[in-house]
Amino acid sequence: MLLIIIVGLLTAFLFKHLYWKRRNFPPGPTPLPFLGNLTVLKNYEPGYECWKKLKEDYGPVYTFWLASLPSVVIADYEIIKQTIIKDGGNYVGRPYFPISGKMRGGQLGLIEAVDDRWVQHRRFSLQVLRDFGLGKNLMEEKVIIESQNLIELLKKQMESGPVDIQNNVDSAVGSIINNILFGYRFDESNMEQFLTMKVGLARHFELAAHPIGMIIGMYPFLENFPYFKDQFKIVVNNWNTLYDLFGKQIEEHEKIIDYDTAEYSDYVEAFLKEKKKHEDEPDFGGFEIMQLKNMCFDLWVAGMETTANTLYWSVLYVLLDEEVHRKVKKELRDVIGSDRVITSTDKSSLNYVNATLNEIQRLANLLPQNLSRVVGKDTVIGGHLIKAGTILTPQISAVLYDDKIFPDPYRFDPTRFLDENGNVKKIEEFIPFSVGKRQCLGEGLAKLELFIFFANFFNQFDAEFDPAGGIPTTKKRFGVTMKAENYKLVLKNSY
Numbered sequence: 001m002l003l004i005i006i007v008g009l010l011t012a013f014l015f016k017h018l019y020w021k022r023r024n025f026p027p028g029p030t031p032l033p034f035l036g037n038l039t040v041l042k043n044y045e046p047g048y049e050c051w052k053k054l055k056e057d058y059g060p061v062y063t064f065w066l067a068s069l070p071s072v073v074i075a076d077y078e079i080i081k082q083t084i085i086k087d088g089g090n091y092v093g094r095p096y097f098p099i100s101g102k103m104r105g106g107q108l109g110l111i112e113a114v115d116d117r118w119v120q121h122r123r124f125s126l127q128v129l130r131d132f133g134l135g136k137n138l139m140e141e142k143v144i145i146e147s148q149n150l151i152e153l154l155k156k157q158m159e160s161g162p163v164d165i166q167n168n169v170d171s172a173v174g175s176i177i178n179n180i181l182f183g184y185r186f187d188e189s190n191m192e193q194f195l196t197m198k199v200g201l202a203r204h205f206e207l208a209a210h211p212i213g214m215i216i217g218m219y220p221f222l223e224n225f226p227y228f229k230d231q232f233k234i235v236v237n238n239w240n241t242l243y244d245l246f247g248k249q250i251e252e253h254e255k256i257i258d259y260d261t262a263e264y265s266d267y268v269e270a271f272l273k274e275k276k277k278h279e280d281e282p283d284f285g286g287f288e289i290m291q292l293k294n295m296c297f298d299l300w301v302a303g304m305e306t307t308a309n310t311l312y313w314s315v316l317y318v319l320l321d322e323e324v325h326r327k328v329k330k331e332l333r334d335v336i337g338s339d340r341v342i343t344s345t346d347k348s349s350l351n352y353v354n355a356t357l358n359e360i361q362r363l364a365n366l367l368p369q370n371l372s373r374v375v376g377k378d379t380v381i382g383g384h385l386i387k388a389g390t391i392l393t394p395q396i397s398a399v400l401y402d403d404k405i406f407p408d409p410y411r412f413d414p415t416r417f418l419d420e421n422g423n424v425k426k427i428e429e430f431i432p433f434s435v436g437k438r439q440c441l442g443e444g445l446a447k448l449e450l451f452i453f454f455a456n457f458f459n460q461f462d463a464e465f466d467p468a469g470g471i472p473t474t475k476k477r478f479g480v481t482m483k484a485e486n487y488k489l490v491l492k493n494s495y
């Protein structure tokens with residue numbers, strides 16, 4: 001009798017996991033109970049080869065289980081275009097992860113926000129970012145100041161020997177987003193604060209992308225079990241370290257804010273003034289302090305690592321390729337020809353530099369997993385009926401490495417982005433900032449930063465790898481965004 005019960009239960013369990021729960025989704029690898037397909041990802045870290053293999057095995061639309069959550073993946077540009085680009089309004093939701101709900105106080109902030117909150121805060125943030133960029137062109141001013149400070153710093157450091165530019169690049173990029181949010185930059189006097197934020201952020205990203213992080217994210221009750229308890233503590237500590245720092249900044253602003261003027265000089269001030277306008281509404285009409293803390297978190301997190309990592313990759317890729325390096329330097333010498341500051345007005349004359357930056361972003365392919373959306377209404381995608389409420393991931397990393405669009409995709413070749421006249425060629429499938437209504441909010445700022453930093457760096461310096469460290473590899477370090485291995489440079493003035 002007992003045996004019959006056990007066999008019966010086992011059959012029911014297998015029926016549920018192997019067939020029943022999967023019956024309404026496109027095909028995909030068999031999910032394990034609780035773990036889903038995360039073990040597949042683990043076998044193919046950092047992820048690109050995983051998505052490639054799954055596309056070969058199951059076609060361009062397949063199901064990948066993020067632990068207990070099924071996510072329909074689109075790994076083909078044409079299908080992404082027909083759905084997420086052409087019918088944008090249907091793909092604006094975000095999945096709910098219990099751990100961030102717990103830490104954030106709900107789906108607050110921007111990256112994970114949904115419905116009216118997302119519309120309201122996406123609009124508000126874009127408005128504030130635009131205000132900084134308009135008129136006096138404050139945004140570019142901030143970027144140029146940081147790029148010049150970085151160059152001065154490197155000029156000092158290069159006198160003492162080979163330099164690892166990573167911390168300097170990170171703090172320069174961090175200063176820009178910090179300045180936009182809180183109105184101050186990082187220098188020797190507060191470098192410790194920056195490093196605390198940077199380390200917290202790096203840990204947060206590493207764990208968030210890791211299968212263990214995803215499992216914790218999905219099953220917060222695991223915090224009561226050994227091993228997971230420690231991992232949980234790391235997540236909570238990282239989050240709290242950043243929230244505490246942001247909270248202090250907000251308090252400082254509240255002490256000195258002048259509500260009598262409409263003007264603002266940073267994001268927190270703009271938000272607090274908007275909050276004041278809604279003071280008679282429940283939860284300040286969505287402008288409550290917890291929302292502000294989460295906005296700081298999201299803008300800092302999204303705006304710092306992505307751009308700083310791309311810049312670190314940019315120097316690595318260019319120095320590893322003699323021909324590209326020579327052509328970048330030649331164009332800068334021919335067009336700029338002095339050590340003057342390069343600004344965005346020079347952009348249209350620097351075709352090779354622009355093509356190289358595009359190729360760097362394509363090859364760095366920074367977010368192998370991208371962020372997921374939630375489908376708004378029942379839709380047919382690639383011949384499969386996808387129900388409203390289904391999680392869906394536009395797999396932009398598969399597009400950037402698609403050999404039908406970018407032949408020999410792991411080869412570094414800026415000429416992909418040049419036409420026969422040497423002008424920059426627009427390639428529709430080049431989508432490092434994703435697509436649709438939830439595509440990157442900071443694209444304009446990121447492109448400005450990449451151009452100003454990259455062009456000024458290579459214009460000012462003749463750089464080569466430190467011979468003592470050997471030639472670095474292009475191996476990618478795992479995280480939500482891919483990091484390059486550390487390397488050191490010997491720097492000399494170009495002029």
Ligand code: HEM
Nearest residue numbers: 110111302303306307310371433434438439440441442446
């Ligand atoms: C090279 C630099 C960057 C890259 C490659 C990048 C890429 C991305 C990608 C792929 C997404 C996901 C879009 C989706 O859901 O499909 C995203 C979202 C986002 N990014 Fe960026 N990003 C960069 C820089 C920035 C900067 C500088 C900021 C801040 C000002 C920023 C703010 C955001 C925000 C707030 C979102 C969430 C948007 C939403 O959910 O509505 N990013 N980014």
